[in-house]
Amino acid sequence: MSGFQINLNPLKEPLGFIKVLEWLASIFAFATCGGFKGQTEIQASCPPKVTENKTITAVFGYPFRLNEASFQPPPGVNVCDVNWKSLVLIGDYSSSAQFYVTFAVFVFLYCIAALLLYVGYTSLYLDSRKLPMIDFVVTLVVTFLWLVSTSAWAKALTDIKIATGHNIVQELLPCKKEVLCYFGSVTSMGSLNVSVMEFHSVAQAGEQYHDLDSLRPLPPELK
Secondary structure (H helix, E strand, C coil): CCCCCCCCHHHHCHHHHHHHHHHHHHHHHHHHHHCCEEEEEEEEEECCCEEEEEEEEEEEECCCCHHHCEEECCCCCCCCCCCHHHCECCCCCHHHHHHHHHHHHHHHHHHHHHHHHHHHCHHHHHHCCHHHHHHHHHHHHHHHHHHHHHHHHHHHHHHHHHHCCCCHHHHCHHHHCCCEEEEEEECCCHHHHHHHHHHHHHHHHHHHHCCCCCCCCCCHHHC
Protein backbone atom coordinates (compact mmCIF):
# COMPACT_ATOMS: atom_id res chain seq x y z
CA MET A 1 0.00 0.00 0.00
CA SER A 2 1.36 3.42 -0.97
CA GLY A 3 2.26 5.75 1.86
CA PHE A 4 0.70 9.12 2.48
CA GLN A 5 2.26 11.78 0.25
CA ILE A 6 0.70 15.17 -0.44
CA ASN A 7 0.08 15.92 -4.10
CA LEU A 8 -2.05 18.99 -4.85
CA ASN A 9 -2.23 18.40 -8.60
CA PRO A 10 -5.55 16.46 -8.35
CA LEU A 11 -7.20 19.64 -7.04
CA LYS A 12 -6.50 21.25 -10.43
CA GLU A 13 -8.48 18.51 -12.16
CA PRO A 14 -12.30 18.59 -12.44
CA LEU A 15 -12.73 15.62 -10.10
CA GLY A 16 -10.77 17.18 -7.25
CA PHE A 17 -11.95 20.75 -7.86
CA ILE A 18 -15.63 19.74 -7.83
CA LYS A 19 -15.09 17.85 -4.57
CA VAL A 20 -13.76 21.06 -3.01
CA LEU A 21 -16.85 22.93 -4.21
CA GLU A 22 -19.11 20.21 -2.81
CA TRP A 23 -17.27 20.40 0.51
CA LEU A 24 -17.74 24.16 0.72
CA ALA A 25 -21.39 23.94 -0.37
CA SER A 26 -22.15 21.31 2.27
CA ILE A 27 -20.68 23.54 5.00
CA PHE A 28 -22.80 26.47 3.86
CA ALA A 29 -25.90 24.27 3.59
CA PHE A 30 -25.91 22.81 7.10
CA ALA A 31 -24.63 26.05 8.65
CA THR A 32 -27.37 28.25 7.16
CA CYS A 33 -30.26 25.82 7.57
CA GLY A 34 -29.22 24.26 10.88
CA GLY A 35 -28.41 27.62 12.42
CA PHE A 36 -31.39 29.57 11.12
CA LYS A 37 -33.66 31.38 13.55
CA GLY A 38 -36.37 33.85 12.62
CA GLN A 39 -39.63 35.34 13.74
CA THR A 40 -42.90 36.53 12.33
CA GLU A 41 -44.84 39.46 13.77
CA ILE A 42 -48.43 40.60 13.67
CA GLN A 43 -50.00 43.78 14.99
CA ALA A 44 -53.14 43.34 17.10
CA SER A 45 -55.68 45.75 18.59
CA CYS A 46 -59.29 45.58 19.80
CA PRO A 47 -60.99 48.99 19.89
CA PRO A 48 -62.22 50.48 22.08
CA LYS A 49 -60.37 48.43 24.75
CA VAL A 50 -56.97 48.58 23.05
CA THR A 51 -56.63 51.20 20.34
CA GLU A 52 -52.87 51.00 20.03
CA ASN A 53 -51.43 48.16 17.99
CA LYS A 54 -49.49 45.61 20.02
CA THR A 55 -46.81 43.39 18.51
CA ILE A 56 -47.37 39.65 18.80
CA THR A 57 -44.32 37.55 17.90
CA ALA A 58 -43.77 33.89 17.01
CA VAL A 59 -40.16 32.68 16.95
CA PHE A 60 -39.24 29.72 14.74
CA GLY A 61 -36.10 28.01 13.50
CA TYR A 62 -34.45 24.68 12.73
CA PRO A 63 -35.84 21.99 12.64
CA PHE A 64 -38.89 24.08 11.64
CA ARG A 65 -41.57 22.46 13.75
CA LEU A 66 -43.84 25.44 13.29
CA ASN A 67 -46.65 23.78 15.20
CA GLU A 68 -44.52 24.18 18.32
CA ALA A 69 -43.82 27.89 17.76
CA SER A 70 -46.33 29.78 19.90
CA PHE A 71 -47.17 33.48 19.73
CA GLN A 72 -45.84 35.73 22.46
CA PRO A 73 -47.37 39.08 23.43
CA PRO A 74 -45.22 41.85 24.93
CA PRO A 75 -44.08 40.89 28.46
CA GLY A 76 -46.62 41.77 31.12
CA VAL A 77 -49.19 43.02 28.60
CA ASN A 78 -52.69 41.56 28.25
CA VAL A 79 -53.57 42.03 24.60
CA CYS A 80 -57.33 41.87 24.04
CA ASP A 81 -57.85 39.20 26.74
CA VAL A 82 -56.48 36.55 24.36
CA ASN A 83 -54.24 33.70 25.46
CA TRP A 84 -51.79 34.20 22.62
CA LYS A 85 -49.40 31.54 23.94
CA SER A 86 -51.97 28.87 23.10
CA LEU A 87 -51.85 29.84 19.42
CA VAL A 88 -49.14 28.37 17.20
CA LEU A 89 -47.96 28.49 13.62
CA ILE A 90 -49.15 25.83 11.19
CA GLY A 91 -47.04 22.98 9.83
CA ASP A 92 -44.20 20.62 10.70
CA TYR A 93 -41.33 20.65 8.20
CA SER A 94 -38.74 18.97 10.41
CA SER A 95 -38.42 15.82 8.28
CA SER A 96 -37.34 17.72 5.15
CA ALA A 97 -35.09 20.10 7.10
CA GLN A 98 -33.38 17.34 9.08
CA PHE A 99 -32.91 15.18 5.98
CA TYR A 100 -31.32 18.13 4.20
CA VAL A 101 -28.98 19.03 7.06
CA THR A 102 -28.07 15.42 7.86
CA PHE A 103 -27.22 14.68 4.25
CA ALA A 104 -25.18 17.89 4.01
CA VAL A 105 -23.11 16.65 6.97
CA PHE A 106 -22.69 13.29 5.23
CA VAL A 107 -21.52 15.03 2.03
CA PHE A 108 -19.09 17.10 4.12
CA LEU A 109 -17.52 13.94 5.60
CA TYR A 110 -17.52 12.11 2.25
CA CYS A 111 -15.75 15.00 0.51
CA ILE A 112 -13.08 15.10 3.22
CA ALA A 113 -12.44 11.36 2.78
CA ALA A 114 -12.37 11.67 -1.02
CA LEU A 115 -10.04 14.66 -0.99
CA LEU A 116 -7.74 12.87 1.45
CA LEU A 117 -7.58 9.97 -0.99
CA TYR A 118 -7.00 12.21 -4.04
CA VAL A 119 -4.34 14.39 -2.40
CA GLY A 120 -2.62 11.97 -0.03
CA TYR A 121 -2.85 8.67 -1.86
CA THR A 122 -2.81 9.72 -5.51
CA SER A 123 -0.65 6.80 -6.63
CA LEU A 124 -2.85 4.29 -4.84
CA TYR A 125 -5.92 5.77 -6.52
CA LEU A 126 -4.36 5.80 -9.99
CA ASP A 127 -2.99 2.26 -9.75
CA SER A 128 -6.20 0.74 -8.46
CA ARG A 129 -8.98 -0.57 -10.66
CA LYS A 130 -11.62 -0.70 -7.93
CA LEU A 131 -11.16 2.65 -6.19
CA PRO A 132 -12.14 4.88 -9.17
CA MET A 133 -15.20 2.72 -9.84
CA ILE A 134 -16.25 2.75 -6.18
CA ASP A 135 -15.73 6.50 -6.08
CA PHE A 136 -17.78 6.90 -9.25
CA VAL A 137 -20.69 4.83 -7.93
CA VAL A 138 -20.68 6.59 -4.57
CA THR A 139 -20.63 9.97 -6.31
CA LEU A 140 -23.66 9.03 -8.42
CA VAL A 141 -25.60 7.89 -5.34
CA VAL A 142 -24.59 10.97 -3.37
CA THR A 143 -25.55 13.26 -6.25
CA PHE A 144 -28.97 11.64 -6.60
CA LEU A 145 -29.72 11.83 -2.89
CA TRP A 146 -28.33 15.36 -2.81
CA LEU A 147 -30.82 16.45 -5.46
CA VAL A 148 -33.65 14.63 -3.67
CA SER A 149 -32.89 16.25 -0.31
CA THR A 150 -32.51 19.67 -1.93
CA SER A 151 -35.81 19.35 -3.79
CA ALA A 152 -37.63 18.24 -0.64
CA TRP A 153 -36.17 21.12 1.36
CA ALA A 154 -36.95 23.63 -1.40
CA LYS A 155 -40.62 22.56 -1.29
CA ALA A 156 -40.65 22.76 2.51
CA LEU A 157 -39.02 26.20 2.40
CA THR A 158 -41.76 27.46 0.09
CA ASP A 159 -44.41 26.17 2.51
CA ILE A 160 -42.59 27.75 5.46
CA LYS A 161 -42.65 31.13 3.73
CA ILE A 162 -46.39 30.79 3.21
CA ALA A 163 -47.01 29.61 6.78
CA THR A 164 -45.07 32.54 8.27
CA GLY A 165 -46.18 35.18 5.77
CA HIS A 166 -49.17 37.50 5.57
CA ASN A 167 -51.63 34.58 5.29
CA ILE A 168 -51.03 33.86 8.95
CA VAL A 169 -53.56 36.54 9.94
CA GLN A 170 -56.33 34.59 8.22
CA GLU A 171 -55.55 31.44 10.23
CA LEU A 172 -55.66 32.93 13.74
CA LEU A 173 -59.06 32.47 15.38
CA PRO A 174 -59.03 35.71 17.44
CA CYS A 175 -58.29 37.66 14.25
CA LYS A 176 -61.48 36.32 12.73
CA LYS A 177 -63.57 37.70 15.59
CA GLU A 178 -63.10 40.70 17.85
CA VAL A 179 -59.37 41.36 17.33
CA LEU A 180 -58.09 43.51 14.49
CA CYS A 181 -54.90 41.92 13.18
CA TYR A 182 -52.40 43.12 10.63
CA PHE A 183 -49.36 41.32 9.35
CA GLY A 184 -46.17 42.99 10.54
CA SER A 185 -43.01 41.35 9.24
CA VAL A 186 -41.08 38.11 8.94
CA THR A 187 -37.35 37.43 9.06
CA SER A 188 -35.70 37.30 5.63
CA MET A 189 -34.92 33.79 4.42
CA GLY A 190 -32.46 34.87 1.72
CA SER A 191 -29.64 32.74 3.13
CA LEU A 192 -31.86 29.65 2.95
CA ASN A 193 -32.67 30.42 -0.69
CA VAL A 194 -28.96 30.74 -1.54
CA SER A 195 -28.08 27.47 0.22
CA VAL A 196 -30.72 25.58 -1.78
CA MET A 197 -29.61 27.00 -5.13
CA GLU A 198 -25.90 26.52 -4.38
CA PHE A 199 -26.34 22.98 -3.09
CA HIS A 200 -28.42 22.06 -6.16
CA SER A 201 -25.98 23.64 -8.64
CA VAL A 202 -22.88 22.01 -7.19
CA ALA A 203 -24.61 18.62 -7.10
CA GLN A 204 -25.37 18.88 -10.80
CA ALA A 205 -21.80 19.97 -11.51
CA GLY A 206 -20.47 17.01 -9.57
CA GLU A 207 -22.53 14.60 -11.64
CA GLN A 208 -21.58 16.29 -14.91
CA TYR A 209 -17.82 16.52 -14.39
CA HIS A 210 -17.09 13.34 -12.46
CA ASP A 211 -14.64 11.57 -14.74
CA LEU A 212 -13.06 8.26 -13.85
CA ASP A 213 -9.92 9.11 -15.78
CA SER A 214 -9.55 12.74 -14.75
CA LEU A 215 -6.70 11.95 -12.35
CA ARG A 216 -4.89 9.59 -14.63
CA PRO A 217 -1.80 11.00 -16.38
CA LEU A 218 -1.90 11.38 -20.16
CA PRO A 219 -0.04 8.84 -22.29
CA PRO A 220 3.42 10.06 -23.38
CA GLU A 221 2.31 10.46 -26.99
CA LEU A 222 -0.47 12.86 -25.92
CA LYS A 223 1.64 15.08 -23.67
